[in-house]
Amino acid sequence: MSHPHAAISCRGIWQVYGADAPQQLKRALAETGNDSRAAAALLRERGLVPAVQDVSFDVLEGEVFVIMGLSGSGKSTLIRTISRLAEGTAGSILIHGEDILTASKQRLIELRRNKLGMVFQHFGLFPHMTVAENVGFPLKMQGMSRTDRRARALEMLDLVGLSGREDAFPRELSGGQRQRVGIARALAVNPDLLFLDEPYSALDPLIRRQLQDEFLKIQAGLQKTSVFITHDITEALKLADRIAIMRDGVVVQIGTPDEIIVNPANDYVREFTRDVPKGRYSHVSSMMNMPETLPAMPDDPKIGEDMTVDDALASCMALYQPVPVWGRDGRMAGIVHPSQLADALQVERT
Amino acid sequence: MTDISASGSVAATGGKDGTGRTGMNGMTPGVRIAFLCVLVGAICLALSPYQAWIRTWPAALTLPATEWIGAGLTTLFEFLKPAARSLARLLEYPMAGANRLLVGSPYALTIGVFTALGWHIGGIRMAALALAGLGFVLASGYWIASMNTLGLVFVSVPLALIVGGLIGVLAHEICSLRRAIETVLDIMQTVPTFAYLTPLLLLFGFGPVVGLIASVIYAAPPMARNVLLGLKRVEPDIREAAIMNGATRSQQLLLVEIPSAGRQIMVGVNQTIMAALSMVIIAAVIGGFNDIGWEVLLTMRKAAFGQSLIAGVVIVIFAILADRMSSALARDGKRHSWKVTASILLAAVVIALFQNSALPAAQDFAAFKSAAAVIDRSLGAFIAANGVILDGVKNGTMFFVLLPLRIGLEKAVLPFTWGFQWTTGISIAVFSIATVAAIVLALRNHAVAGLSLLIATGILVTGITNLPWPFVLVALGGLGWLAGGTKLSVFAVSMTGAILSIGLWEPALLSIYLCTASVLICVAVGGAIGAGCAVSENAWRVMRPVCDFLQTIPLFVFLIPVLMFFQIGEFSAFLAICAYAIVPMIRYTHHGLTSTPDELIEAAVASGASEWQVMREVRIPYSAPTILLGLNQTILYAFSMLVIAALIGTTDLGQQIYLALGQGDVGLGVAAGASMAILALVADRLIQGFAARQRHALGL
Structure with missing residues (x-):
């Protein structure tokens, strides 16, 4: 059922807070014939908090x-x-095929x-350790020697642009620097x-x-x-x-x-x-099409399918006819009409 | 605009007394309870001349609980004694070791080590403090006695830290145990200090080991509490980061959570050191051990106040040194140069080498002998010259404040003191006036205030020690119900009922009376000082070190100055309690009034409120929960001083505990100690309940 290249595969995850949540969830699902929305409503009515309801997805x-x-x-x-x-x-979470809920x-x-590595909103840096010790902490848990830890920590700090601050304490850093440490720590064990x-x-x-x-x-x-x-x-x-x-x-x-x-x-x-700003985040590929017969296209502004709509529009704004869109492989991937691109930018009014 | 309306609503909810929401027709819970109290009080007053059982709990119904407890504990102790005695013998070793180290080392070396330590953690100021302080101790001639005390502290502090730390970690790790442990900690701290001593004496036998164990029991809870608090307060992100890095539970705890909670734990260390020192000194009442507490007691008994003042100063010096040094450790400031530390140590060693040949022995110092004599002489002269004024202050307070509270206007108003005799007619007149006033207040929508006025009048006319027990139980039950619902109500009534049924009601009422009297004064005076400090920055600059000082010195020392001027008696006890218990009231009032959010004050000012209006409408309502907590602390402080004050002549529960100690009556000691703890716990729970409701009403 899950995607063959899934690194994480979640199926039917429920997180319900309250007394006796697993039993209550089973009961609610049985009573509603496995309708998750109705079951959640029922749980809420009974004073429980269904914080996550029947969530499924794959991360590739x-x-x-x-x-x-x-x-x-x-x-x-x-x-x-x-x-x-x-x-x-309830639910199952497979990480590289291994169910971690039962691990x-x-x-x-x-x-x-x-x-696994994790980065936290409030950084989660250990206040009594230097920057290098923080980054080296997961390696210490692995049992790596002190000198190896230090070397790896310096390498990671270099990656996040914090070289030279390795012996500072977290309280001496700015917020941005602290989170760089957090990222370095999460990446330390690769x-x-x-x-x-x-x-x-x-x-x-x-x-x-x-x-x-x-x-x-x-x-x-x-x-x-x-x-x-x-x-x-x-x-x-x-x-x-x-x-x-x-x-x-x-x-x-x-x-x-x-x-x-x-x-x-x-x-x-x-x-x-x-x-x-839609033009900055959407790409031509999501708007082009490939008709049976190609219309006349006198101009070729060299629009690629990976271009953002903003960039594409900038080069074909003055044109009134459909233009070709070129794929990564150099072949024509479709056509798009400049007015189509312009329409997509319209802020919807409701 | 939103800010203004927000501050308005805070003032509105806080401004009224929560219970007076509706008029007298729609009876709010507060009105109902107050009404019930008035009713029960009136019935008791009317019936008591004919029904003796209303005033005094019938002897036939009194359980001989003190004897049962005594017998039970004695049997249990017989059983535990061998183990306890072996533990005592085991503890003798570190005690003897510490004692030999401190008493045996040349004083020059000891002073040098402490000065070097002071330099290392706090620079020149701390070093100077240590040098001057210990220099005074040496010169006073109390060096050996002080080292005996310090030796005990050196053993009890590490023990208390270990025990407390383990309890704190345990309470944090095992959630199901947490509530139980917290209750035990509450009890360990509210049971009065002397009450430990009697059972410990029986169990461990006579000797300084009793003081050691008592101080461990007394000093461990602050450590446990702070460890628990520190661990609870570790940020969730830090906790989760440790988990996600693959730390096992013990790694999380030892490598991340405990170090992260370091600052809070150091606060615990500071409090533990202070508590241990205080208790070791108090334990001197069992005597037989030449320590500094004993010196104070001895000189006090001989009325050699000059000497006892100097011994008291020695205790204060140790307290201040211990406090400043351990709190300097808690601040992770920079450490000072090792070179200076080493040279101080070296100098100390060199002087110590020549000490025996060149310097007098520690016990031969007596620099203040003449000073003590001067103090005694000038004190005598002062009292001779101002005796009339002092007596006037004392008698005035006794006759016009303390006695009416204690035995009621009915009995306290005599021609000899007040110039006239209280009659039934006066009683009727007073009650009528109070009733009229109450009705007027009730019609103006202040029903609770009116009924409270009636109750207060009743208490004042009858006197606290003559209060009929049904009234006390109903009033406590009602307050409990208002503050925390049925559960608290049942707790208050059953606990107080227990005191009644074991026959300790009369001393308990005396304790309540003495506590009420001093708390009232503390609230009035301390509240005023706190408010003054909130208004004037300069006043706070003066008061703050005073408060710090009063909170640092061990309880015991408060007795010396009051005794010097007012001799043994209830008035001296009253003054000592006030002096000790006033500090939290000042601190919390100041803190509460100054911690109103700036936004609220700005909003009020922007609405055109004058300074006084800001105070009345915004600051006071907002700070009410904080001030209530101050009141709570003041009551608890008063109770703990009450026991110490028994040393200078009171007749309450504290005296019972002290008597039990003298007679080795473990049943009485434990029962009276438990009663005292019950009173403190009930007061604590009631006020915490009200404070929580107030906080809730403010949305805090």
């Missing part, structure tokens, strides 16, 4: 999977369930020491999976943008499978390969940034994307 190898939602939507709970910082109420305590510690829980939410907008750019740069080099939590739609659109939008504990849409912008699943999603 090497992709950045962003979970976006407002506060209280259950996104933080979801990432804690996946990383098993919180015990899920033993020992196995879990092993997984965390070798395979994990297969990276969990990032609103890593940039506590930072100033300028610093945030800078760190986002650095994340993209690091990601381009390391290709880590990442689950990234945010409440900021522009951050999601900028960083994601795919986005899951959550509301009240339910995933309302999963798709690429283009799909989210061009084909919002419902009004809630549309409302989110309303003020987003």
